[in-house]
Amino acid sequence: MLSSEEARKIFGTAEQIFSADVVSQTVKRMAIDITTLLSHQYPLVLSIMGGAVVFTGQLLPLLEFPLNFDYLHVSRYDNKTHGGKLNWTVLPRENVQNRVVLVLDDILDEGITLAAIRERVMNQGAAAFYSAVFADKDIGRSKPIRADFVGVVVPDRYVFGFGMDVRGAWRNLPAIYAVKE
Numbered sequence: 001m002l003s004s005e006e007a008r009k010i011f012g013t014a015e016q017i018f019s020a021d022v023v024s025q026t027v028k029r030m031a032i033d034i035t036t037l038l039s040h041q042y043p044l045v046l047s048i049m050g051g052a053v054v055f056t057g058q059l060l061p062l063l064e065f066p067l068n069f070d071y072l073h074v075s076r077y078d079n080k081t082h083g084g085k086l087n088w089t090v091l092p093r094e095n096v097q098n099r100v101v102l103v104l105d106d107i108l109d110e111g112i113t114l115a116a117i118r119e120r121v122m123n124q125g126a127a128a129f130y131s132a133v134f135a136d137k138d139i140g141r142s143k144p145i146r147a148d149f150v151g152v153v154v155p156d157r158y159v160f161g162f163g164m165d166v167r168g169a170w171r172n173l174p175a176i177y178a179v180k181e
């Protein structure tokens, strides 16, 4: 874990890439797009902890149609800036069978996490799988999955804020920053 001083130093040298205003306008636009496609599907919304917590909290009140909510926790970065093996710590309690599932996550980076979630959800009998990611990282190569709804495209740098952590810190920021290279 970073010390408070280290966390402040990272923030102090980071570059803001999307302001809080742009972030909140983007969430509104995504809510409209999701409503257009899914408002008559009674979806089961699955939030991927912990990165999706802020995005989920801002998006859900803008979705003015019936839905169910649950969450799962899977991670592979473990407070590091490079991903490793997937670690499933909490599985959804809601049955996904025959449901239209909408997965929410903060970031699609290499796509390994979201692709594994889709495989699991579809193997468990979901009727359809949709995904909404707030940020899609432009990694310059193909990914195993594309999100149906994307908020912003971020450069191929380690980013944080709006739910995304840098070595465990700064998920609470309302804007998005890139770590100094």
Ligand SMILES: O=P(O)(O)OC[C@H]1O[C@H](OP(=O)(O)OP(=O)(O)O)[C@H](O)[C@@H]1O
Pocket: 048, 049, 050, 051, 052, 074, 075, 076, 077, 078, 079, 083, 105, 106, 107, 108, 109, 110, 111, 112, 113, 114, 165
């Ligand atoms: O597309 P990928 O390269 O697989 O990376 C994306 C995943 O990485 C982050 O989770 P993380 O493993 O950091 O867990 P956390 O949300 O609990 O921090 C993020 O929240 C996504 O779920």
Ligand code: HPA
Pocket: 077, 107, 109, 157, 158, 159, 160, 164, 165, 166
């Ligand atoms: O760039 C990132 N920032 C924060 N969390 C992440 N998880 C995958 N990539 C990232």
